[in-house]
Amino acid sequence: MTSSPDPSQTELAADNAPGGTLAIETRGLSKRFGQRKAVDGLTISIPAGTIAGFVGPNGAGKTTTIRLLLGLVRPSAGSATILGQPLTHPERYLPRVGALVEAPAFYPSLSGRTNLEVLARLGGHPRSRVGQLLELVELSDRAKDPVRKYSQGMKQRLGVAMALLPDPDLLILDEPANGLDPLGIIQMRDLLRHLREQGKTVFLSSHLLGELEQVADWLVMLHQGKALYNGPARAFLEQHPGVSFEERFLALLKGEHQ
Amino acid sequence: MTLLTPIVRAFRSELLKCRRWSMFAGTGIMLVPSAFFAYLTFHQITSGATGSELTPLAQAFPTELGLITVVGQARSFIIVVSLIMVTVNLAAEWSQGTWHNLLVREPRRLPLLVGKMLALLLFVLCSMTLTLVASSVLVLVTAGAQGVQTAAWASSAGLSAWLAFFSNEVLCLIGICLLGMLIAVLTRGTAIAVGVSLAYVLVPEGIIAMVWREGSRWFPIRTFNFLPGSVFPTGVGPTPPQGYTAALLVALVWMTIFVVASFVAFRRQDINA
Numbered sequence: 001m002t003s004s005p006d007p008s009q010t011e012l013a014a015d016n017a018p019g020g021t022l023a024i025e026t027r028g029l030s031k032r033f034g035q036r037k038a039v040d041g042l043t044i045s046i047p048a049g050t051i052a053g054f055v056g057p058n059g060a061g062k063t064t065t066i067r068l069l070l071g072l073v074r075p076s077a078g079s080a081t082i083l084g085q086p087l088t089h090p091e092r093y094l095p096r097v098g099a100l101v102e103a104p105a106f107y108p109s110l111s112g113r114t115n116l117e118v119l120a121r122l123g124g125h126p127r128s129r130v131g132q133l134l135e136l137v138e139l140s141d142r143a144k145d146p147v148r149k150y151s152q153g154m155k156q157r158l159g160v161a162m163a164l165l166p167d168p169d170l171l172i173l174d175e176p177a178n179g180l181d182p183l184g185i186i187q188m189r190d191l192l193r194h195l196r197e198q199g200k201t202v203f204l205s206s207h208l209l210g211e212l213e214q215v216a217d218w219l220v221m222l223h224q225g226k227a228l229y230n231g232p233a234r235a236f237l238e239q240h241p242g243v244s245f246e247e248r249f250l251a252l253l254k255g256e257h258q
Numbered sequence: 259m260t261l262l263t264p265i266v267r268a269f270r271s272e273l274l275k276c277r278r279w280s281m282f283a284g285t286g287i288m289l290v291p292s293a294f295f296a297y298l299t300f301h302q303i304t305s306g307a308t309g310s311e312l313t314p315l316a317q318a319f320p321t322e323l324g325l326i327t328v329v330g331q332a333r334s335f336i337i338v339v340s341l342i343m344v345t346v347n348l349a350a351e352w353s354q355g356t357w358h359n360l361l362v363r364e365p366r367r368l369p370l371l372v373g374k375m376l377a378l379l380l381f382v383l384c385s386m387t388l389t390l391v392a393s394s395v396l397v398l399v400t401a402g403a404q405g406v407q408t409a410a411w412a413s414s415a416g417l418s419a420w421l422a423f424f425s426n427e428v429l430c431l432i433g434i435c436l437l438g439m440l441i442a443v444l445t446r447g448t449a450i451a452v453g454v455s456l457a458y459v460l461v462p463e464g465i466i467a468m469v470w471r472e473g474s475r476w477f478p479i480r481t482f483n484f485l486p487g488s489v490f491p492t493g494v495g496p497t498p499p500q501g502y503t504a505a506l507l508v509a510l511v512w513m514t515i516f517v518v519a520s521f522v523a524f525r526r527q528d529i530n531a
Contacts, residue, residue: 067529070358071365072358072528109278110278119359
């Protein structure tokens with residue numbers, strides 16, 4: 001797999017998808033903020049039913065890409081398809097998408113349960129779903145406490161519950177392990193694997209390269225708004241046996257990847 | 259799914275957020291000083307205090323307009339608190355970074371904003387209703403205790419005047435809340451939204467009124483304030499100099515401008531917070 005966008009990427013990604021379909025496909029996606037290009041002609045393909053790791057240094061454009069995919073910011077150029085629907089119509093695909101963007105934001109004076117209920121009402125999800133998710137992220141016993149009293153790890157788990165609210169086909173997670181203790185990270189890893197077994201796609205942005213190495217089937221590496229690598233995680237690691245994921249990542253950033 | 263579905267969902271979702279203590283604090287801040295103003299005005303009139311501002315109030319006091327004249331003294335305060343309640347609640351979605359949660363669950367921005375505003379408007383109007391009713395009850399009870407004659411206030415003409423005042427106050431606050439929505443959408447931050455709201459209420463319209471009295475009557479807050487003011491006797495006012503119908507039409511034009519400007523701005527905004 002080469003580092004530059006290539007028409008065969010789409011075929012390769014489709015071949016890697018259990019159902020032969022793509023969850024995310026972007027073509028020349030760009031976003032400018034004034035003179036600064038946050039995302040620069042990004043072309044990537046994410047196979048459905050996989051865990052796709054999304055890595056890059058700070059300021060590489062990961063969060064902006066995620067915001068673009070969620071319809072929160074408007075692209076300056078390019079196009080994308082998410083779950084088979086165009087980026088220009090987020091109302092067609094977002095009901096099947098769950099997301100956790102950066103540090104999860106809540107209404108601090110409301111309880112964890114009410115914070116979830118606000119979103120459940122908005123999305124038209126049954127109230128029973130809130131209870132199920134609080135159980136899943138092990139917050140049932142603190143569900144009535146105001147979120148301002150939650151630790152960082154608890155807020156992160158509540159954010160994951162928020163993302164899982166619609167029982168999504170595509171889960172977009174931006175640094176979900178932030179603030180989690182080692183046990184929490186292990187539980188998160190198990191949860192992601194469980195979701196993949198259910199045929200769901202997870203698009204996972206993380207700084208924890210070792211963590212991604214353990215769970216990711218697919219890899220997108222971003223640098224200065226462009227994709228340095230977009231392909232199977234295994235192929236990336238097998239290109240240079242014995243070289244760690246982190247070493248390969250740093251080499252790519254320094255332009256020594258070929 | 260109809261167009262109404264996302265609006266109803268957004269409305270019901272926003273109602274849950276009205277449970278926050280800060281919302282009830284807003285109601286309390288509106289109610290307690292307003293009731294105190296009403297009591298103070300009642301006390302000044304019944305104690306025979308004199309002054310150029312009190313004379314028209316004292317003249318209206320024994321008539322069917324007496325009760326609304328007393329409880330209406332806190333009108334400007336109610337306007338300011340309502341404006342702050344709406345701008346703070348809406349602008350906090352940017353400051354807290356919660357818009358992205360909401361927009362991922364409901365990407366249709368206009369129905370989302372409509373549903374939210376309907377809930378906020380309902381809360382503000384309930385707070386105003388509670389404030390006016392509590393102030394009226396306080397004045398009536400005090401009058402009864404002091405043996406002040408209030409038969410005119412409770413007459414059918416008195417009740418009609420109260421209802422006319424109330425319905426015009428509702429129209430006034432709808433306009434004020436829509437102005438608050440526009441300020442929040444344009445400023446996108448709680449502190450700056452509150453600052454701009456207060457500055458607008460306290461400074462520009464007043465300055466323009468001093469140098470251009472003729473033109474200032476068409477400005478939004480003055481126009482909105484003319485609507486309930488039209489129910490009061492001349493001298494208590496503010497009576498709309500352009501006439502009630504013209505004031506109502508201008509108020510509706512301002513409301514339309516605020517709604518359209520807010521929708522256009524919000525629809526195109528990048529949510530980066």
